[in-house]
Structures are given as structure tokens and as C-alpha cells.
Amino acid sequence: MNHRKVLRAAVTVAVAGALASGMTMAMTTGASAGTTLGASAAEKGRYFGAAVAVNKLSNSTYTTVLNREFNSVVAENEMKWASNEPQQGVFNHSSGDRLVSHAQANGMSVRGHTLLWHAQQPGWAQGMSGSALRNAMINHVTQVATHYRGKIHSWDVVNEAFADGGSGGRRDSNLQRTGNDWIEAAFRAADAADPGAKLCYNDYNTDGINAKSTGIYNMVRDFKSRGVPIDCVGFQSHLGTSLASDYQANLQRFADLGVDVQITELDVMTGGNQANIFGAVTRACMNVSRCTGITVWGVRDCDSWRGSDNALLFDCNGNKKAAYTNVLNALNAGPGIPTTPPTTTPPPTDPPPTTPPPTTGGCSASVSLNSWNGGFVASVKVTAGSAGTNGWNVSVTLPGGASVTNTWSATASGSSGTVRFANVDYNGRLTAGQVAEFGFQGTGSGAGMTPTCTAS
Ligand code: G3I
Numbered sequence: 001m002n003h004r005k006v007l008r009a010a011v012t013v014a015v016a017g018a019l020a021s022g023m024t025m026a027m028t029t030g031a032s033a034g035t036t037l038g039a040s041a042a043e044k045g046r047y048f049g050a051a052v053a054v055n056k057l058s059n060s061t062y063t064t065v066l067n068r069e070f071n072s073v074v075a076e077n078e079m080k081w082a083s084n085e086p087q088q089g090v091f092n093h094s095s096g097d098r099l100v101s102h103a104q105a106n107g108m109s110v111r112g113h114t115l116l117w118h119a120q121q122p123g124w125a126q127g128m129s130g131s132a133l134r135n136a137m138i139n140h141v142t143q144v145a146t147h148y149r150g151k152i153h154s155w156d157v158v159n160e161a162f163a164d165g166g167s168g169g170r171r172d173s174n175l176q177r178t179g180n181d182w183i184e185a186a187f188r189a190a191d192a193a194d195p196g197a198k199l200c201y202n203d204y205n206t207d208g209i210n211a212k213s214t215g216i217y218n219m220v221r222d223f224k225s226r227g228v229p230i231d232c233v234g235f236q237s238h239l240g241t242s243l244a245s246d247y248q249a250n251l252q253r254f255a256d257l258g259v260d261v262q263i264t265e266l267d268v269m270t271g272g273n274q275a276n277i278f279g280a281v282t283r284a285c286m287n288v289s290r291c292t293g294i295t296v297w298g299v300r301d302c303d304s305w306r307g308s309d310n311a312l313l314f315d316c317n318g319n320k321k322a323a324y325t326n327v328l329n330a331l332n333a334g335p336g337i338p339t340t341p342p343t344t345t346p347p348p349t350d351p352p353p354t355t356p357p358p359t360t361g362g363c364s365a366s367v368s369l370n371s372w373n374g375g376f377v378a379s380v381k382v383t384a385g386s387a388g389t390n391g392w393n394v395s396v397t398l399p400g401g402a403s404v405t406n407t408w409s410a411t412a413s414g415s416s417g418t419v420r421f422a423n424v425d426y427n428g429r430l431t432a433g434q435v436a437e438f439g440f441q442g443t444g445s446g447a448g449m450t451p452t453c454t455a456s
Contacts, residue, residue: 032332037313038071038108040328044286045337047072047109047153047293048327051265053303054078054095057102065299065318072153073103074111074264074295076305080120085140088124093147100151111264111295112148114156114202115141116186118173126174131374134178135443138189138377139406142441145193146408154198154262156234157190158183162203168215179372183219184228188370191229192379192439193408202234202264208244209253220257234264238297238306241269243277248284255290265297267304267311268323278313279326286334294327361387363430365394365451376402376446379439380410380421382453384430389455391428392436394421396451402444410438 034040041048049072056062066073077083078095085091103110116137125136145155161183163171170176183201190199201220206213216233223230233254244250251261263285268277285291298304302316313324362385370377382392396419398404403416410421419440427436 034328034332037069037324037328037331040331041293042071043336044331044334046285046291046331048331049073049108049111049293049295050299051076051113051295051297052099052102052299054099056299056303057098061318062299062303065314067106070108070299072109072111072293072295073099074113075099076113076298077120079112079144080114080117081125081140082120082122084144085125086122088122088136089139091143091147093144096148100148104151109153110148110151111262112145112152112155112197113264114159115144115190116157116175116182117159118161118171118175121174129174129177131178131372133174134182134185134372135375135405135441137175137178137182138185138372138375138441141186141189142193142377142406142408142439145190145197148197149194150196152194152197154200154232154234155190155194156202156264157186157199159202160204161201162212162215164205164212166211168211168218170215181372184223185370185372185377187223187229188379189377189441192370192377192437195437198231198260199229200232200234200260200262200264201230202236204236204238204265206235207237207239207250208246209250210244213250217254217257220254220259224258230259232260232262232292234262236265236297237263237267237281238265239268239277239281241271241273241277243280247281248287251284251288251291255288260290260292261285261288262292263294266294267297267306267309269306270301270310274311275322275326278323279330282327282330283334286330289335289337292337361385361455363389363392363453363455365453367396367449367451369446369449371446375441375443377439377441378446378449379437380451382423382427382430382436382438384432384434385455386432387455388432388434389428389430391423391456392430393423393454393456394438394451395419395454396421396449398442399445399448402442402446404440404442407440408438409436410440412440 032043034043037048050070052073053076084093100110163169175182187199254261268274285294298312300314300316301310301312304311365380365382367378367380404419413420
């Protein structure tokens with residue numbers, strides 16, 4: 001069981017315990033009277049967010065609206081690959097960190113956008129292909145998700161990987177040409193790097209039941225059946241002058257697969273229907289118990305990438321538009337998220353560990369692999385025996401030709417042959433049966449590695 005599943009199980013136990021003791025756990029289910037988008041959404045167990053251009057955080061009209069109305073933010077551009085790894089292996093998180101600090105100082109959660117996308121790649125990645133690109137891409141996911149570990153509510157792990165039109169298939173891109181498994185490889189790497197973040201697939205033109213959304217639906221169903229760690233699907237919802245009549249039904253069919261759904265980049269063409277469409281989208285989300293939040297793609301009309309569409313909830317002076325009122329009313333009128341997990345969701349099944357957990361002193365280690373042609377990410381679980389540990393060492397013998405390129409949550413000695421991984425400060429001391437996790441990325445094949453664990 002990985003960390004995200006442990007957290008989930010702990011929440012389930014807590015809820016069950018509370019119910020057994022007669023304590024009321026239900027969120028507000030009736031009408032409420034929040035006066036800001038964030039507060040009203042929070043009353044119903046949800047978030048209401050905005051995409052932020054970090055350089056606008058110094059504009060007081062902008063931040064007054066942002067800080068008053070929203071309880072979630074996402075970087076409009078600053079966490080994209082071209083922004084935070086401009087040269088291969090050289091990371092610049094300064095703008096993203098600035099947004100995270102702003103969010104933390106103002107009680108907002110942060111969506112991460114986006115680890116991998118065919119667009120806004122740095123020039124050096126655009127020119128790569130094959131296993132070199134696959135390695136670079138997994139390294140990017142690992143390094144960025146590790147940098148923000150514990151600070152991101154939900155990551156758009158992969159953005160816009162499906163084609164428009166009627167094929168229901170993947171979009172051609174340099175990432176896709178590294179092999180059809182690139183999306184699951186990315187989710188596994190993100191899971192290893194930040195087990196606490198919700199991991200989302202995000203796309204547009206998925207605003208009803210159509211060929212593209214069905215292609216994505218089939219991928220999510222396949223991932224869930226094989227235990228690929230996906231938690232949520234983002235529906236960008238860049239909308240025109242009408243809304244698909246099956247918008248809510250489409251959200252619900254994804255939720256029924258056992259993933260959360262989120263409206264991730266909402267904006268709507270101006271005109272007579274704008275306010276109605278904003279209200280209808282909000283109602284649809286409220287009516288789906290696994291729709292956990294809505295993000296609008298910008299704060300004011302003049303902040304929007306859609307320019308003269310005036311596609312957002314505030315005018316350029318920060319005044320509320322009619323669309324704002326419809327959204328707020330829909331949030332206040334809507335039901336809350338029930339705290340008991342939906343019964344339709346089967347618990348994900350774990351692949352069997354490579355070694356059984358210990359029953360005596362010492363420690364044991366098991367490894368699970370996410371491999372592709374020419375590389376791999378290994379996730380290692382260390383389980384303390386009955387005496388607990390003050391520290392631990394895990395030795396792994398790599399197959400010939402394989403080598404470790406980077407490690408997280410442990411310190412590696414050596415990079416090929418037998419490599420020793422020692423605990424870092426925060427994960428050496430384990431009580432009996434407690435589990436610590438670390439990971440490493442390598443080139444070559446990682447097949448057949450059998451870890452041995454020594455406790456101190
Ligand atoms: O920062 C540079 C500036 O220095 C330069 O002078 C200027 C000249 O063109 O460009 C500026 O960068 C622009 C950047 O936005 C910041 O304004 C880029 O050219 C421009 O391409 C970029 O556009 C962003 C677009 O993604 C990139 O494809 C939009 O702001 C952003 O809203 C948009 O967001 C996407 C989501 O990530 C994914 N879903 C669709 C959505 C809308 O297209």
C-alpha cells in the first residue's frame with residue numbers, strides 16, 4: 001500500500017470511527033450564505049481557485065480580489081517545463097515558489113500545472129526523442145514534484161495528450177513518440193515523488209460525452225484497473241456560448257470510475273449566456289459529489305488569455321459581474337461533499353511486493369519498478385521489524401550496464417553494481433512495522449533487483 005493509500009485508509013477509519021460514536025461528520029448539505037467564492041466553496045468541502053500570473057502579485061487591484069475571493073491558486077505559466085527547467089538539469093523554481101508562498105500566507109491551496117505537456121517545452125526538450133527524452137521527462141517530473149512535495153493539492157501530471165476530432169486517440173507529440181506508456185510512466189514517477197498530492201490528467205474539449213472525452217475515459221478506466229496511480233481528471237472548460245447538455249453526466253461517469261473530477265481552467269465567452277453558463281457549470285460540479293473544486297483561468301477579464309472575450313468573473317477594475325453572482329449563488333445552494341466514500345469505488349489493488357514484510361527485528365525492503373526502454377524509476381519501501389529502527393541501509397545490485405542517475409528521500413553511495421542507500425534525517429527512525437519510502441531513477445534495465453535492508 002503506498003502512502004496516498006495509507007492516508008486514504010486512515011481517513012476512512014477516522015470517518016467510520018466517528019460515525020460509530022454517533023458524531024456528525026456531514027458537510028453542510030443545505031443552502032448556506034457564504035459571501036466569497038472561496039468561503040462558499042469551502043463550506044461545501046470544495047475549493048474555488050484562480051490561475052495567477054505571478055508578476056501580477058504586485059498589482060493591488062489584482063491581489064485584493066485574489067485574496068478576498070479565492071482559496072486556491074494555480075500558476076498560469078510559471079510551473080511549466082519551459083519556465084522551470086530552461087536548461088537541461090538546471091531548475092528555476094523562483095516564480096513557482098513565490099506563488100506557493102503567497103498561497104500559504106493567505107490560506108490557499110495550490111494546484112500544480114503542469115508537469116508534462118506537448119506545448120511550452122524548453123527548446124532543449126523539443127529537440128529530443130526516444131529514450132533520451134523519456135529519461136529527461138521522467139527526471140523533470142521527479143525533480144519538480146519532489147521540489148514541491150507536500151505543498152501541492154493536485155498536480156496536472158499530464159496536460160492535453162489526446163487528439164481533437166473524432167479519433168478518441170492520442171495527440172502526436174515528441175512525448176507520445178517515446179511510447180504509449182509515457183503517461184503512466186509520468187504518473188508513477190509523480191506518485192513516487194509526492195505521494196500526498198492528487199494526480200490528475202487534464203484536457204480541453206471534454207465538456208460532454210464525445211470521442212475525445214471517451215478516449216480519456218477509457219484510459220482512466222484502464223489505469224484504475226491496473227493500479228496506475230491516478231486520482232483525478234481535470235476538465236479545462238474553456239467555453240463558448242453554449243454548454244453541452246451532458247456536461248454533468250460526463251463529470252459523473254468519470255467520478256464513477258473512482259477518480260475525483262475538477263473544473264480546472266474555466267472561462268466563458270462573453271455575451272448574453274455567459275452568466276448562465278458559469279452558473280450551470282458550478283451547479284454541475286456541486287451535483288457531482290466527487291467534483292472537488294473549480295478554478296477559473298484568471299482573475300479579471302483583462303488578465304485572461306482570451307483577451308476581448310471578457311471571459312471571467314470580474315471586470316478590469318475588479319468589479320463583480322453577473323456571472324460572479326450566479327456562481328456564488330450556485331455554490332451556496334449546492335450540496336456539500338459527503339464524507340463517506342462513494343460505495344461505487346473499489347479500493348485500488350497493489351502489485352505484490354517483491355519481498356514479504358518482516359516479522360522479527362531488523363528491516364525489510366521491497367521495490368516496485370516503472371520501466372521503459374532504456375530507463376526506470378524504482379520506488380522502495382523500507383519496513384521496520386519488531387524492534388523498530390534508528391536508521392537503515394538498503395543495498396541493491398543493479399544489472400550490468402544500469403546506473404543510478406538520481407535519488408530522493410535517501411542518500412546513495414555508488415551508482416552502478418551494488419549501490420547502498422542510507423536513510424536521510426527525517427525517515428531513519430521507524431517504529432515496529434512503520435514504512436519509509438525512497439526512490440531512485442536509473443538508466444538501463446532495473447529488472448530483477450532484490451533489495452536487502454539492514455537496520456541500526
Ligand atoms: O513572458 C513572455 C514575455 O516575456 C514576452 O515578451 C511575450 C511575447 O510573446 O511572451 C510572454 O510569454 C507568453 C506567456 O503566455 C506569458 O504571458 C507566451 O508567449 C504565451 O505563449 C503564453 O501563453 C500562455 C499559453 O498557455 C501558452 O500556450 C497563456 O498565458 C496561458 O493562459 C495558456 O494556458 C493554457 C494552459 O496552460 C493549458 N490549457 C489551455 C490554456 C489556454 O491556452
